Amino acid sequence: MTRCTLSLTIGSERFELFHGRGETDDATFVWLPEHRVLASGDFVIWVFPNAGNPRKVQRYVPDWAAALRQMQALQPEVLIPGHGPVIFGGERASQVLDDGAAVLDSLTRQTLELMNKGRTLDEILHSVRAPAALLAKPYLLPKYDDPEFVVRGIWHLYAGWFDGNPAHLKPAPSAELAGEIAALAGGAATLAGRAKALAEAGKTRLAAHLIELASNASPMSAEIQSVRARVYAQCTEAEPSLIAKAIYRVYQRDAEARSSA
Numbered sequence: 001m002t003r004c005t006l007s008l009t010i011g012s013e014r015f016e017l018f019h020g021r022g023e024t025d026d027a028t029f030v031w032l033p034e035h036r037v038l039a040s041g042d043f044v045i046w047v048f049p050n051a052g053n054p055r056k057v058q059r060y061v062p063d064w065a066a067a068l069r070q071m072q073a074l075q076p077e078v079l080i081p082g083h084g085p086v087i088f089g090g091e092r093a094s095q096v097l098d099d100g101a102a103v104l105d106s107l108t109r110q111t112l113e114l115m116n117k118g119r120t121l122d123e124i125l126h127s128v129r130a131p132a133a134l135l136a137k138p139y140l141l142p143k144y145d146d147p148e149f150v151v152r153g154i155w156h157l158y159a160g161w162f163d164g165n166p167a168h169l170k171p172a173p174s175a176e177l178a179g180e181i182a183a184l185a186g187g188a189a190t191l192a193g194r195a196k197a198l199a200e201a202g203k204t205r206l207a208a209h210l211i212e213l214a215s216n217a218s219p220m221s222a223e224i225q226s227v228r229a230r231v232y233a234q235c236t237e238a239e240p241s242l243i244a245k246a247i248y249r250v251y252q253r254d255a256e257a258r259s260s261a
Contacts, residue, residue, distance in 0.1 A: 020067030021060040023050055029067065031074055038076035038093070043067055046084025048135065048142040049100060052149030053243060061104050061154050068101035084139070096139055103134045107147060111154040120164030121155050146241040178216035188218035192227045199234040207231050215255070225259035228252075 005028075006017040016031040022043045030039040042050065043064065051059050071079075072094055079093040080086050087093050110128040119127070130147040134140050155163075162169060171177070182188040191214035199207035211231045214224050232252035236245050 018067075018070060020070065021063035022067060023056075023059065025060075027067070029071060031076070036075070036077040036090075037080065038071055038074060038078065039080040040071060040082060040097075042082035043071070044079065044081035044084075044096060044100060044139070045144075046081055046139045047144045048130075048140050048147065049104060049150075050145045051104065052145050052147070052151070052153045054149055054152070054247070055243075058157060059153050060157065061150055062108050065101040065104040065108070068097045068104075072097040072101070099134055099137055099140060103130050103140060103147075104150070106131055106134075107150050108154055111151050112158065115155065115159060121152070121159075122163065122165065124155065125151055142240055144242045146244055149241075149243070174212075175216045175219075178213045181213050182217035188214040188221065188224055191217070192221075192224045195231055196227050199231045202238070204231070204235045204238045208235055219258070222259045222261070225255045229255035229259060 005019045008015045008017070014033060016033060018029050018031065020027050020029060020043065022041070027041060027043065029041050029043060031037075032039075049064060051061050051064050053059070075090055076093045077090045078086060078088055079096060087096055107128060107130055111124055114124045114127060125148055128147075128151050130142075135142055135147070178188075182191055185191050185194075191210050195207045195210035195214060198204075198210065208231060211224075211228045214221075215228050218224050229252050232248045232255060236248040236252065239245050239248065
């Protein structure tokens with residue numbers, strides 16, 4: 001049976017508080033046993049769990065899933081999420097909690113299986129997929145965080161920051177590497193031109209690599225920064241995740257400022 005961390009009686013109402021690791025190490029969800037009401041906090045937010053934010057500290061995906069299973073075991077009749085509408089009915093509440101735990105469990109299991117086979121982070125990022133049927137649920141749409149970001153967090157939790165590429169262990173300065181590649185390609189403008197073509201063809205991930213090389217090789221070129229701004233505008237347009245959109249927009253604005261300086 002799930003045990004509470006702290007029990008409080010306020011007036012005539014009993015509140016049971018449970019600790020879990022979710023968006024923070026000290027996350028709490030609240031249970032009102034007499035009413036069978038569960039306040040999940042941000043463990044449930046009516047989108048895919050915010051378990052892999054690239055601008056935040058380590059988050060613990062297996063613990064997050066375990067907390068959702070704890071909540072499910074309480075058999076709530078009413079679920080009050082951190083964001084979004086209140087969920088009424090034990091069956092519906094159980095389904096939401098079970099699906100949230102299932103998608104995180106799946107990402108964890110797939111990632112660890114590949115890690116145990118010696119795969120690199122790059123290989124894992126492009127192999128692991130959250131179950132499409134779960135991501136299609138209205139309360140698990142990846143509109144804020146991104147399952148790929150969660151995979152990175154799982155890797156970091158179990159393997160640290162080294163991604164398995166020996167060139168990244170003690171890398172050369174980005175500007176030096178960019179300069180070498182630009183020289184081999186025939187100049188930074190050539191890289192920028194190819195990045196523009198790739199972005200227009202919908203290959204925004206590859207375009208971002210090339211435009212950053214061009215920018216690092218020739219950071220003061222207004223022409224290259226103009227292309228960089230367009231590339232990141234297209235990256236933003238291609239992304240469903242609000243976190244990814246926000247980060248791309250930061251670099252789009254940076255490029256726009258440089259191109260007009």
